[in-house]
Amino acid sequence: MENPESERRGETTVLSKRRTIKQITDPLEKQKALQATMQRLNDKYGDDLIMNESAKKEMRVQALPSGILSLDLAMGIGGYPRGRLIEVFGAESSGKTTVALHAVAQAQKLGGIAAYIDVENSLDPDYAESIGVNLDDLIFSQPDSGEKAFDALEELVKTGALDLIVIDSVAALTPQAEIDGVNLQAELAKMMSERLKRIVSLVNKSKTVVLFINQVRSNLSGFLGTGETTPGGKALKFYTSIRIEVKTSEKIKQGELAIGKKTTLTTVKNKVASPFKKAVVENIWGEGFAPTVDIVTCAAKADVVQQSGKWYSFKG
Missing domain, CATH: 3.40.50.300 (P-loop containing nucleotide triphosphate hydrolases)
Incomplete structure (x- = not known):
């Protein structure tokens, strides 16, 4: 037999072998029960166990x-x-x-x-x-x-x-x-x-x-x-x-002189975006990856500039 007070609060009693659980159907009572439980857990284990709205916003991935x-x-x-x-x-x-x-x-x-x-x-x-x-x-x-x-x-x-x-x-x-x-x-x-x-x-x-x-x-x-x-x-x-x-590939030459190597960077695992994306860059020995070449290559892929032989020009 159901408790009239529980019925008034929109609760349904569910029997379990271990304990009696009151299933709440009233939306307002649901929120009250959840808030009370989250507060108890945070009081016991620390404020960051059950996250509030501001903490959840901080979970959004930021990039360096x-x-x-x-x-x-x-x-x-x-x-x-x-x-x-x-x-x-x-x-x-x-x-x-x-x-x-x-x-x-x-x-x-x-x-x-x-x-x-x-x-x-x-x-x-x-x-x-x-x-x-x-x-x-x-x-x-x-x-x-x-x-x-x-x-x-x-x-x-x-x-x-x-x-x-x-x-x-x-x-x-x-x-x-x-x-x-x-x-x-x-x-x-x-x-x-x-x-x-x-x-x-x-x-x-x-x-x-x-x-x-x-x-x-x-x-x-x-x-x-x-x-x-x-x-x-x-x-x-x-x-x-x-x-x-x-991974490195062919050498980069200035005339007959080798000055670096083309390098491929592959994201073989990525938990924040799609994996197996590649970046091909020029590694100039003693200087690092050539930024100008990298920027122009990215611009060409994005259809911002167009290539004609060894020359690039802005579209439009």
């Missing part, structure tokens, strides 16, 4: 431009998604570090703060400056173990003050256990899984872009079929929002 126009277009939102993990991977000397340095230079140009965690101890300061990086403003670290690198990363993210943090590279994140003589790949995969699980929510709250540089290596197990894999296990592939594969 990469400094490479064609790559911004390929990523679909105008740059790297803030508050997310990014992986840039490719073979040796393919241009991975150049991609990262363009991002650092662009973040600084926009008035932001960037950090570079150089685990490989291989950053060339002159090359970084030639791309536009301000070394005086760059937060720089060269940790000697993977644990120290992740500690630095985590503490920097917690400040909420950084726009971009680059880790160069995953392959060099040597765990202390490996230094002490334990198997490298197993310990690296374990460390990556544990530490990424900890930082992913911190990164999201801080709106920092964390960019991991990674290398392509031979897949001796042959399980993937491609013959290639990236160090660090499956965790980084899982937690990243965008994975960018970097």
